[in-house]
Amino acid sequence: MALEPAGVTESNEMKGPYTLFAPNDAAFIKAPASVVEHLSDPKNVEKRFRVLSYHVVVDRALTAAQLQSMSSSIRLKTLAGDFPTVAVRNDQIKISNATVVAKNLQASNGIIHTIDSILMPPATNG
Numbered sequence: 001m002a003l004e005p006a007g008v009t010e011s012n013e014m015k016g017p018y019t020l021f022a023p024n025d026a027a028f029i030k031a032p033a034s035v036v037e038h039l040s041d042p043k044n045v046e047k048r049f050r051v052l053s054y055h056v057v058v059d060r061a062l063t064a065a066q067l068q069s070m071s072s073s074i075r076l077k078t079l080a081g082d083f084p085t086v087a088v089r090n091d092q093i094k095i096s097n098a099t100v101v102a103k104n105l106q107a108s109n110g111i112i113h114t115i116d117s118i119l120m121p122p123a124t125n126g
Helices: 025-030 033-040 042-053 064-069
Strands: 018-023 056-058 085-089 092-095 098-107 110-115
Touching (some): 064 085
Antiparallel strands (some): 018 056
């Protein structure tokens, strides 16, 4: 699990319910190589945890239908403490700069939606 280097494991920290916006392989391919390398460096475990935890909405397992029924441009609190913008455009769910490409994958502790871009928390942009 990607959060394990930061001390988060399925058995102790991830009881849920959660909504996870999981970047697909294409998201990592289109991300700048320097960003992926920086976050992969063992010295940057705190930054990596912050970016990964920005993909997790706490205390809510939200289906695609629930996300689509919410008012436009809502913000959901993430494990990182920040709020990505959620909007529905032309029946597509947008999470900040990412589009949901696979919906409603059930997990034991919530729901996973696959997205086409890596989400970057505000403090890590630039």
